[in-house]
Amino acid sequence: MLRRPVESAQFTSLAFTDALKSRGVAISMDGRGAWRDNVFVERLWRSIKYEEVYLHAYESVSDARRRIGRYIEFYNTRRPHSSLGKKTPDEFYFASLPAIQQAA
Numbered sequence: 001m002l003r004r005p006v007e008s009a010q011f012t013s014l015a016f017t018d019a020l021k022s023r024g025v026a027i028s029m030d031g032r033g034a035w036r037d038n039v040f041v042e043r044l045w046r047s048i049k050y051e052e053v054y055l056h057a058y059e060s061v062s063d064a065r066r067r068i069g070r071y072i073e074f075y076n077t078r079r080p081h082s083s084l085g086k087k088t089p090d091e092f093y094f095a096s097l098p099a100i101q102q103a104a
Contacts, residue, residue, distance in 0.1 A: 047075065 020027055052071040058064035076089045084092040 044075070048072070 017027055048068060048071060052068060053064075056067060058067065078088060080086045080088060081092075087095070
């Protein structure tokens with residue numbers, strides 16, 4: 001019986017990547033330029049860690065979820081971002097929405 005190798009991460013498992021490929025999704029997890037695929041998420045998590053997680057000793061998992069959720073709301077609605085011209089992500093997104101809808 002031919003068995004597929006077991007992989008350590010669910011997002012790199014053959015079942016997951018095969019499902020994406022069968023739907024025509026281009027997968028970029030390595031090679032030149034791959035850092036660009038994750039740079040925005042990596043920057044978000046860096047901000048969450050340095051501006052929230054490392055500054056607090058949570059009493060429980062539910063406390064951590066609540067406070068990190070509150071930080072993410074702050075991050076999107078009240079924290080200005082220099083890369084967005086000092087706008088919040090919500091301000092930037094909703095200002096861009098008419099152009100996005102028009103292009104679709």
